[in-house]
Amino acid sequence: MYNLVIYLYLCGVAVVSLFNKKVKKMWCGERQAVKILKERVDPNARYIWFHAASLGEFEQGRPLMEQIRRQHPEYRILLTFFSPSGYEVRKNYEGADIVCYLPLDTIRNARRFLRAVRPEMAFFIKYEFWYNYLHILKHRGVPVYSVSSIFRPDQVFFKWYGAQYGRVLKCFTHFFVQNQISKSLLHGIGLDNVTVSGDTRFDRVLQIKEASKCLPLVEAFLHHHPSPNTQPPTPNTQPPSPITQAPKVFIAGSSWPPDEDIFIRYFNVHKDWKLIIAPHVIDEEHLSQIVAKLDGRVVRYTQATEESAAAADCLIIDCFGLLSSIYRYGTVSYVGGGFGVGIHNVLEAGVWDIPVVFGPNNRQFHEAQGLLTAQGGFEITDYPGFVSLMNRFSSDAPFLQQAGNSAGQFVKSRAGATQLILRSVNL
Numbered sequence: 001m002y003n004l005v006i007y008l009y010l011c012g013v014a015v016v017s018l019f020n021k022k023v024k025k026m027w028c029g030e031r032q033a034v035k036i037l038k039e040r041v042d043p044n045a046r047y048i049w050f051h052a053a054s055l056g057e058f059e060q061g062r063p064l065m066e067q068i069r070r071q072h073p074e075y076r077i078l079l080t081f082f083s084p085s086g087y088e089v090r091k092n093y094e095g096a097d098i099v100c101y102l103p104l105d106t107i108r109n110a111r112r113f114l115r116a117v118r119p120e121m122a123f124f125i126k127y128e129f130w131y132n133y134l135h136i137l138k139h140r141g142v143p144v145y146s147v148s149s150i151f152r153p154d155q156v157f158f159k160w161y162g163a164q165y166g167r168v169l170k171c172f173t174h175f176f177v178q179n180q181i182s183k184s185l186l187h188g189i190g191l192d193n194v195t196v197s198g199d200t201r202f203d204r205v206l207q208i209k210e211a212s213k214c215l216p217l218v219e220a221f222l223h224h225h226p227s228p229n230t231q232p233p234t235p236n237t238q239p240p241s242p243i244t245q246a247p248k249v250f251i252a253g254s255s256w257p258p259d260e261d262i263f264i265r266y267f268n269v270h271k272d273w274k275l276i277i278a279p280h281v282i283d284e285e286h287l288s289q290i291v292a293k294l295d296g297r298v299v300r301y302t303q304a305t306e307e308s309a310a311a312a313d314c315l316i317i318d319c320f321g322l323l324s325s326i327y328r329y330g331t332v333s334y335v336g337g338g339f340g341v342g343i344h345n346v347l348e349a350g351v352w353d354i355p356v357v358f359g360p361n362n363r364q365f366h367e368a369q370g371l372l373t374a375q376g377g378f379e380i381t382d383y384p385g386f387v388s389l390m391n392r393f394s395s396d397a398p399f400l401q402q403a404g405n406s407a408g409q410f411v412k413s414r415a416g417a418t419q420l421i422l423r424s425v426n427l
Contacts, residue, residue: 002131002165006105025084029101033080034109036100037116045076049119051102054083056345057125058090060148063203063418064123065095072427078117082128105130114140121425123147124172134171143173147421148199150366151182158185176421178366195424198417199367205324205347206415212325220306221299221315222249222274222329247274248331248394253323254280254344255336259359260290262383263334266390268295271313273394276326278317280336280344287318323348330354331400332393338362338379350376353408355400357389370414376407 017024041047050065052058058081065077079096081087091099103109110132122137122144124130137144156162157169169175169191176197177183183194250273252263260277267275279286291298296313301322309315317326327333333349338359346368349356356377362368371377380386393400 003107006132025088029084029087030103030109033100033103034112034116037078037098037113040098041117042076045097046074047078047097047117047119048075049078049080049117049122050096050125051080051082051122051128051130052086052125053128054081054086055089057128058086058093059204059345060200061123061125062095063200063207064147064421067418067422068427069095071422075120075427078119102130102133105132107132110136121145121427126150129168131165131168134168138171143426144171145421145425146172146175146177148178148197148201148417149175149182150178151185152364153185157189174424176417176424195420197420197424198414200417200421201345201347201367202411202414203416203418205345205351205411208324208348209328209351212328215322215325215329217301217304217306217309218276218315218326218329221276221304221309221312222247223310248272249274249276249329250332250334250390251276251278251327251330251349252334252336253278253327253349255334256280256340257286257289258339259334259336260293262380262386264290264293265383266387267314268293270390270394271296273331275314276317276329277314278323278326282318282320287316290316327352327354332357332390334358343368346371346377347411350407351411353404355393355403356407357386371407371410374406374410376403376405376410378403 048068050061052061058079065079068075069077076097077095079090079093079099080102081090082102087099087101093099103113114133114136119142122142124144124146126148134144151157157166166189169186169189173193175186175191175194177186177194178196178199180196183196186194250263250267252259252275255277256279260279267273277290279290287300294314297311298314298316299308299312300316300318302318304315317323327349330349330352331354333354334357335344335346335349336359337343338361340361342361343358343365346356346358346365350371356371357380358368358377360379360381362379368377372379378389380389
């Protein structure tokens with residue numbers, strides 16, 4: 001049944017690729033993967049294979065890849081992606097020797113792929129359970145590890161009708177799961193090769209924080225410089241400070257229109273805050289929508305000078321790669337997606353010791369639930385709730401500071417998964 005579904009899916013992808021550029025990239029990339037391996041694999045080298053579905057899973061696997069590269073240079077790293085949103089961003093990632101797509105999980109594809117690379121060990125990140133690849137790896141005696149995985153009772157493995165597909169879990173040498181619930185669920189179906197290691201994303205965001213950079217344009221935006229028309233001080237007066245007290249800063253990361261409809265409405269009224277918006281989708285249509293909603297002076301990052309940034313009320317980040325560093329400037333952060341399919345990375349914000357606000361679709365996000373419990377994260381469901389929360393942040397300094405401290409401590413206290421995993425793996 002599984003293989004029938006995969007072949008039907010394969011046919012569907014082939015058809016959709018004729019009309020969808022993203023699917024076409026995936027379709028072409030998967031068909032070229034084995035060719036890439038045949039050209040680039042060194043038959044005398046020893047390979048460790050990491051597979052990530054997309055960019056988020058890549059970030060979870062990245063600390064492990066980089067530690068192995070530093071501590072075990074005798075191995076080479078193969079990194080595969082399923083989604084173009086991961087591959088297209090990280091196809092030139094220097095931490096891996098080979099980066100390519102993973103061909104769809106047919107028996108033929110799995111055999112050809114594994115014959116081409118012959119990995120000595122494999123790491124599948126979070127939700128990756130490819131039936132044919134995993135069974136062939138097990139048959140060949142290759143150790144396979146599931147990293148930062150998380151299981152829920154509603155998954156097919158734990159339903160009466162999912163027993164056959166659930167056998168794929170027996171192909172793993174060991175599971176490194178995020179929480180005790182996942183361990184208990186696996187124990188319930190007879191799997192005890194499980195360690196609660198936590199989530200490697202906590203290690204990753206701490207790495208990102210250490211590598212963050214100062215951004216002069218953002219710093220110009222956040223500080224009020226005196227007007228060039230200001231009269232010089234008289235002998236009996238103190239010269240004006242070149243920088244006034246830093247303003248309160250609200251940073252909205254990975255925002256979508258439903259998020260923007262809420263927080264922009266608030267900041268159109270409350271001009272004592274500076275607003276930075278880093279939307280999830282950066283295209284002219286979405287950027288124009290954001291600008292149309294704003295009441296005040298707006299500047300886009302790629303079009304700004306230090307002078308125009310200093311004069312603006314809102315800075316729109318219209319490029320990628322800056323958000324994790326921008327959070328360092330925040331008083332309060334907002335992570336988008338919670339009024340849609342689900343919130344984005346809350347840890348990148350929380351690591352900077354600032355409270356993290358997000359929408360209601362967060363129940364399946366373990367890190368968001370942890371922030372809520374730690375009282376460093378705050379869920380809002382509508383505009384009145386957002387107003388109430390922001391008014392408290394504005395008026396209650398001890399509450400604001402405690403919320404930020406709680407967010408930062410939550411992230412720091414859960415670091416260490418990478419080292420725990422590497423100590424347990426036979427390298």
